[in-house]
Amino acid sequence: MLQDELKKYFGYDTFRSGQEETIQFILDGHDVLSILSTGAGKSLCYQLPAYITGGRVLVISPLISLMDDQVAQMKLNGEKNVVAIHSALSREEKTDIFNHLSDFQFIFCSPEFIYEEHNFKYFRQLSFHYIVLDEAHCLSEWGFDFRPHYALISRVTDYFNNAQVIALTATLTNKMLGDIVQITKRTFKIHKEDLNRKNIAYHHFDFENEEEKDDWLLSEIKSSGPTIIYVSSKKKCHELANKIYKEGYLTGIYHGELDYQERTTVQLQFIKNEIKIIVATSAFGMGINKQDVRTVIHYHIPTSPSKYVQEIGRAGRDGLRSQAISLFTPRDLLILNHLANDHGIDIDMLNMYEQGYQLNEELKTNIQFLLELYPLTSLKDKIIAEQQQKEKAFQYMKYYIHLNSCRRKYLLNYFGENIEQLENCCDNCKNVELLKILNKKEVKHKTTYQNRLKVIF
Known part of the structure; x- marks a missing residue:
């Protein structure tokens, strides 16, 4: 039973709402899109299947802070074979991680990082059981705006075509769902919580x-x-x-x-x-x-x-x-x-690009990315x-x-x-x-003699 596996690997007796259903879909072999409320424990939904199957996981994440926080949490829970690799690391740190990439079961990176050809060559040497799209709404909200690498996520899902795709988010509209399906080229089993x-x-x-x-704000933050x-x-x-x-x-x-x-x-x-x-x-x-x-x-x-x-x-x-x-x-x-x-890219910019006008390099590159799709x-x-x-x-x-x-x-x-x-x-x-929850004042300001006189008089 899944509860036994949950107890074995995480020490919990019960699942949070939506976790068990999502995990069962994954273990049944489906590509899964799960909409779970913020704070519902989405990361457990891919960690537990990975422990049960022994499969390697690639987590594509939008922010360095998000990656680092999740890696830190996993390490606190005793997981050693986890790493985040991103642009904030030094060249030496990245080289060391790449040289030992196959040692890790959980690998976190951003879409921009993995698309760099000199980075992707290291990932190509591995096989992945699961590809996790964390904060999957970003594919829709950012992919056609200022982060077009999200719109080309199928480069990864196509290359690792035997890997199951697990898309996790807290919010989803029908438009977002359509974008995610179109971008990933996958058919998802969907679980949705309120x-x-x-x-x-x-x-x-x-x-x-x-x-x-x-x-008002300065008064309110007191409590x-x-x-x-x-x-x-x-x-x-x-x-x-x-x-x-x-x-x-x-x-x-x-x-x-x-x-x-x-x-x-x-x-x-x-x-x-x-x-x-x-x-x-x-x-x-x-x-x-x-x-x-x-x-x-x-x-x-x-x-x-x-x-x-x-x-x-x-x-x-x-x-x-x-x-x-x-x-x-x-x-x-x-x-x-x-x-x-x-908007990162609008119709006027596309018209200027079509007519050969000079655009800044970042904008030009972003348009060229989307033209691949x-x-x-x-x-x-x-x-x-x-x-x-x-x-x-x-x-x-x-x-x-x-x-x-x-x-x-x-x-x-x-x-x-x-x-x-x-x-x-x-x-x-x-x-x-x-x-009304008191926030204690902790900043001690030096008092001048003029301020003391004002208090006295």
Whole structure:
């Protein structure tokens, strides 16, 4: 029985919701697409079959932080034959791993890394029982945008055509499903769990201006418990973290331009509760194994329901009451419009490419990648369809801002789920209260004699 194998390899008595069904599909020999809520233990779904069959696993993952966190977790559980290989490693480290690649049962890398010919030659020497597409929604959301390597994942699945493909994600629309099937050229056995996280309450607050928003936020973080605050830019990340720090709270920042060591340090400090508040761009938190995040605040709301559900799902993985809070000012619409229309590749760029205009090297390379998948005319149709889908998703989130009905029901309807929750739901249902979990001030500021005089008088 699978429960016996679970106990043998992981020490657990029972599976989490959706794990057993997914694993059984895999052991039955199917290519599997499993939609499990954030924090539902998706990594166990490929680890246990690998232990049972002894097969080697290639995990294609979107972020270095996600790979490193999963590798660290596996090592803590006693797994020695696991490795992540990526661009943040030194040349010597990568060479050493490549020289011993066949020693590892679990190998993590990004799509960009494995497509490099001088890297792929090492992978070609191995056989894989399973190819895991972690955060599989990225194939659809990023593959036709700024990371076209995701759209060419079939280079890997075709080459290792005897390997089973396991696609795992927390959110999936019919459009995403169609993209994943088209990109991988596989037919999947699908298991889908409800997206609803009952322990996460939804709140939304409108403000006249950013000053009001900041004042509310600085007051709220006093009692928000371990908190992630998502912002739209690196600049805002630094500005807001500085204000929070001045209020006396140890705060971390996280964005794509930090170096590898800085990002890793921030993650570890947050996981260990050495810092309780992180101000971050959307890359933070994907796969981070922190169970007790109590609050996720969106200083700027995301431009799609998929992004929003993914990001608020980083709260309350321990099953205890948590909250998702979105903030909005009228000026935010300018920022959101820019983000929603900031496509990696659009129809104008394709027309310029067709007419021989000089494009920057990265953009030109990305278009050439996609032309390996589609003829130019078909690619134009695909990019137009992508832009229309993104606009539809953005409009959906704009309505969320001014919504008068149930927020939970509205968001999950986007994914075809009809949810009704009678308690701990949302501000519009009027059955929630903000959490009160004290965050201790730990930053000691030096007091000048002028400040002392102000206190006295």
